[in-house]
Amino acid sequence: MTDDQTHTHVLDFFTPRAADWDSRFPDDGPAYAAAAGLLGLRPGDAVLDAGCGTGRALPALRAVVGPGGTVLGADLTPAMLEAAVRAGRGADGALLRADVARLPLRDGALDAVFGAGLISHLARPEADLAELARVVRPGGVLALFHPIGRAALAARQGRTITDGDLRAEPRLRELLAAAGWRLESYTDEDDRFLALAVKQG
Numbered sequence: 001m002t003d004d005q006t007h008t009h010v011l012d013f014f015t016p017r018a019a020d021w022d023s024r025f026p027d028d029g030p031a032y033a034a035a036a037g038l039l040g041l042r043p044g045d046a047v048l049d050a051g052c053g054t055g056r057a058l059p060a061l062r063a064v065v066g067p068g069g070t071v072l073g074a075d076l077t078p079a080m081l082e083a084a085v086r087a088g089r090g091a092d093g094a095l096l097r098a099d100v101a102r103l104p105l106r107d108g109a110l111d112a113v114f115g116a117g118l119i120s121h122l123a124r125p126e127a128d129l130a131e132l133a134r135v136v137r138p139g140g141v142l143a144l145f146h147p148i149g150r151a152a153l154a155a156r157q158g159r160t161i162t163d164g165d166l167r168a169e170p171r172l173r174e175l176l177a178a179a180g181w182r183l184e185s186y187t188d189e190d191d192r193f194l195a196l197a198v199k200q201g
Contacts, residue, residue, distance in 0.1 A: 032056055032145075041064045051115055053117075061093065071092060071094070073089070100118070107134055125166055140199045141196060148193065182200055184196045
């Protein structure tokens with residue numbers, strides 16, 4: 001699939017779902033807050049929510065970095081960003097329409113990247129994860145998160161999980177290493193998927 005085909009697929013998938021996205025998952029807030037708290041961020045740090053959707057992680061990220069920190073939310077789908085604004089989440093971070101494969105940020109600008117449900121929507125996972133590494137300082141953190149684990153998500157979607165899944169630990173560890181990250185911790189439970197990686201070098 002080309003980048004353009006992936007972009008079309010992402011837009012086709014998320015645009016019609018944007019208006020009621022939050023109402024479909026009303027109880028995820030505490031899971032986002034818990035994940036944001038594990039990033040090791042400090043007041044004043046800079047963090048990007050990559051593929052932020054309706055911005056559900058932005059309040060949790062703002063709470064961690066404080067009023068002096070920088071919180072950015074980037075998403076490809078205008079309807080999702082519009083839903084984030086309607087939900088008032090623009091107050092917690094700057095929203096920008098951007099492709100995570102080509103971020104309008106300088107090298108090493110961020111302390112961390114948070115990606116909820118992101119990896120399965122990347123056109124070129126290794127290259128896109130490398131782009132996320134580019135904008136994070138050495139020693140900065142990447143959190144790949146989902147409020148439910150792989151098995152529970154697969155059951156919800158009527159499919160089975162396989163070792164070829166990008167989120168399977170051996171596959172993800174290899175993918176992250178090739179993109180400049182070191183997988184530090186991996187949690188895949190019914191009520192949470194969270195992989196934390198550190199930028200090398």
